[in-house]
Amino acid sequence: MARLNIALGQRSYDILVEAGALAQIAGHIAPWTRRGRTLWISDSHVAAHHWPRIEAQLASAGVEAHLHIVPAGEASKSWSELAHLIDWLLAMGVERSDTIFALGGGMIGDLTGFAASIVKRGCDFVQVPTTLLAQVDSSVGGKTAINTTAGKNLVGTFHQPKFVLIDPQVLGTLPSREMRAGYAEVVKYGLIDDAPFFDWCEANGRAVLAQDCASLEHAIVTSVAAKARIVGEDERETKDRRALLNLGHTFGHALEADTGFGERLLHGEAVGVGMVLALRYSARRGLCETRDADRVAAHLAACAMPVTLADAGVTADGNALVDHMRHDKKMSGGTLPFLLLRGIGSTFVAHDVELDDVAQFLDEQHRVAAPAPSL
Incomplete structure (x- = not known):
């Protein structure tokens, strides 16, 4: 307790x-x-x-x-x-x-x-x-x-x-698919600013999904404590601090919009793919190592979660997905902040992302295959 x-x-x-x-x-x-x-x-x-x-x-x-x-x-x-x-x-x-x-x-x-x-x-x-x-x-x-x-x-x-x-x-x-979708949000807290917790997820993710009592409670308490701390610092997201909780969501919401906000792609599944995309885009910009993205993708894939656009059933091109992003409530002055990473456990808000570049990146992602999972 x-x-x-x-x-x-x-x-x-x-x-x-x-x-x-x-x-x-x-x-x-x-x-x-x-x-x-x-x-x-x-x-x-x-x-x-x-x-x-x-x-x-x-x-x-x-x-x-x-x-x-x-x-x-x-x-x-x-x-x-x-x-x-x-x-x-x-x-x-x-x-x-x-x-x-x-x-x-x-x-x-x-x-x-x-x-x-x-x-x-x-x-x-x-x-x-x-x-x-x-x-x-x-x-x-x-x-x-x-x-x-x-x-x-x-x-x-x-x-x-x-x-x-x-x-x-x-x-x-809870159906196992819903359980896996929720687990993506657990992993998110490790990626935001707690690399040791991501290490723990890699070692214990299977136990969490199997609902081992101790592992599940640790995952929930750690996640809630992290969110409580961040919300306490920036309740209404007027600073960049609470925005960190949106990791994976800018990409993810576009995927959800493309698939109809329903059973085709659950919210947590979209966030999981969105986090992998955020890491891959960060690596493309030279902010983090490609192996960081590969590591997260491998872990989520090992948990039977989608990690690529193909996995998510998304066929829209980059421009169509970016058009969905233009409706994001975080748009301000014609620009959209993105949650990017300098590595696992080092997420930050980038205010200099060009949506045309994101569209090109997403077109490239249609050619990316899912990794061989390892847990």
Whole structure:
């Protein structure tokens, strides 16, 4: 068990990582159930697995629980589902003193957090993430958003949760592909500024994916601690510090846009390919060694994850992919910052990248074959 804290003054909150925490959820969330009723948002898959026992526990504690189910999948991070959710909250008589609970993966956390930030001009919410990606990344830090036809996460707010409850045991119901996609975000923290943690991932990645209790908890706690530290230093990404968390995302979001933001390419898979592309582009610019990119690609490939454009099912040329990047919310003054690396554990924000050069680089990447994996 570990309890971490994001230090944000009056917006500070705790993150509890505890195996079996869901079995004691009524006690863990007691500070936010004092009104005697709770409003929960989940998706159809997660609710089927976890809602009956949560509802029973809350009933035993004398807490009334109401559930709104959203269709599973990234497509639900939309205007229409946001409207349905807000209509339901208003029909339930939501008040500003209510706490809204997000039970699910990144889609549910983003959608619920956004709704909580705008309904009645802002309600509190609690994150109960049920995917590895959400546990190590999206449930922490206060970014909320929906997708639009123009791109991913272009409409949203910063709205910090009041508490994050992470139970690694809930991952036992997670499909292996979703588990691997979440693992890409674990690897990201090693690449940002913790080379020894990447070394640990190389040695223990198989154990994490097999859900060995000690390895999985170490991966989650290390990742959350890293994100908490970075968010505490730069909550609203007004400096380059929090931007480091976007490693792999500029390339990755373009790949997601090209593949339709859905099951063809999961967000974590896109980030994994995006991190490899960031390393290969850094090597092309002479910032790091090619062997660094090869090493990361080999590790992700060993984890049965896509590492090339071909693996990701992306056939668009470089110009088409760069056109997706032009819709990135980080565009400013016609330029787009890129997360590049001077080596594993040494990520920085580059403000001098020419998109025409990126397009040429991406065209070259269509000829790159996946490495022979080794773990």
